[in-house]
Amino acid sequence: MKMLKVTTMLLVAGILTLFSYANLRVRSEGEKQKSVELTSFLLTGNLDSVALYTLEKKIQSTKGVRSCSINARGKAACVIYYKDMISESSVASLLTEGSISKVTKKDLSATRGGCPVHQLGASFNRFMTLLDVRTQ
Amino acid sequence: MKKNVLRSISAMLMISVCTAMIGCSDDDEKKEETPTLYTRLGGIDAISTVVDDFLTNVVADTEINDKFEATVADSYRTQLLRANLIDQICAGAGGPCSYKGKSMKEAHAGMGISTVEFNALVGDLVKALDKNSVPTAEKNELLAVLGPMKADIVED
Numbered sequence: 118m119k120m121l122k123v124t125t126m127l128l129v130a131g132i133l134t135l136f137s138y139a140n141l142r143v144r145s146e147g148e149k150q151k152s153v154e155l156t157s158f159l160l161t162g163n164l165d166s167v168a169l170y171t172l173e174k175k176i177q178s179t180k181g182v183r184s185c186s187i188n189a190r191g192k193a194a195c196v197i198y199y200k201d202m203i204s205e206s207s208v209a210s211l212l213t214e215g216s217i218s219k220v221t222k223k224d225l226s227a228t229r230g231g232c233p234v235h236q237l238g239a240s241f242n243r244f245m246t247l248l249d250v251r252t253q
Numbered sequence: 254m255k256k257n258v259l260r261s262i263s264a265m266l267m268i269s270v271c272t273a274m275i276g277c278s279d280d281d282e283k284k285e286e287t288p289t290l291y292t293r294l295g296g297i298d299a300i301s302t303v304v305d306d307f308l309t310n311v312v313a314d315t316e317i318n319d320k321f322e323a324t325v326a327d328s329y330r331t332q333l334l335r336a337n338l339i340d341q342i343c344a345g346a347g348g349p350c351s352y353k354g355k356s357m358k359e360a361h362a363g364m365g366i367s368t369v370e371f372n373a374l375v376g377d378l379v380k381a382l383d384k385n386s387v388p389t390a391e392k393n394e395l396l397a398v399l400g401p402m403k404a405d406i407v408e409d
């Protein structure tokens with residue numbers, strides 16, 4: 118019984134410490150920025166680089182979009198946007214225009230973690246972000 | 254005699270106070286004359302816009318984007334890279350930021366990054382700076398801050 122009490126107290130203390138750390142740590146300027154979503158797309162079609170430059174500018178000026186880059190030669194595109202302002206499917210439909218006949222989200226599901234050190238850092242960051250009420 | 258000594262001491266004190274004041278105001282003027290690269294780039298908002306354009310260029314760049322697949326696959330990882338890049342550029346430009354990420358050697362160890370890939374990434378950064386109409390002087394100054402990192406990143 119005493120053992121259970123001590124374990125519970127230790128657990129509570131641990132959680133409280135982590136919660137306090139997550140919420141009291143000094144966040145860097147980069148961490149204070151509103152979080153964004155980045156999606157990578159593959160493009161199909163007879164891509165005309167001049168038309169794509171115009172399309173890139175048009176997408177870039179869409180509300181909620183932070184940045185758009187279209188690579189005509191590589192048939193790839195990447196868009197950074199605010200998830201609460203524009204959805205991934207809306208971004209994809211913005212890309213489906215003119216010479217682009219098909220837009221597919223790049224399938225990265227088979228990508229396994231890459232460098233474990235970076236993965237570990239990202240997991241810690243994810244945990245702290247979840248506990249940090251300032252980022253909610 | 255005593256009066257004379259006192260007089261010369263107070264005269265010397267006055268001169269040193271004046272010299273110090275002139276020295277200080279001179280410093281302030283110099284500071285005003287040359288704002289930091291951070292200020293000239295437009296502060297944190299402009300830097301984060303450049304970083305976002307840089308990231309989309311890199312991820313759409315088929316010459317190097319395979320190296321970033323694991324990063325793009327995990328949105329927290331992307332978020333962390335973005336925050337680190339913003340802080341690194343901000344701090345390197347003399348802004349009020351501290352870079353909390355890994356050293357460049359540690360961050361890129363074992364990735365097998367070649368000079369060609371490094372140049373492609375720098376090209377993507379230049380494209381982002383041009384997109385945001387960053388003047389040539391500021392662009393070169395920023396590239397001069399990042400350029401020396403090549404030795405710690407490239408492995409060929």
Ligand code: HEM
Binds near residue numbers: 317361406
């Ligand atoms: C001047 C050039 C470069 C700078 C300033 C730079 C900066 C950075 C920074 C700040 C990080 C984050 C470190 C951390 O997680 O603590 C990083 C990670 C990384 N860099 Fe670079 N880098 C450069 C060149 C390159 C090149 C040429 C490539 C590959 C072609 C590359 C690929 C990566 C990858 C894959 C990561 C890991 C991202 C992750 O956490 O998933 N970098 N870099």
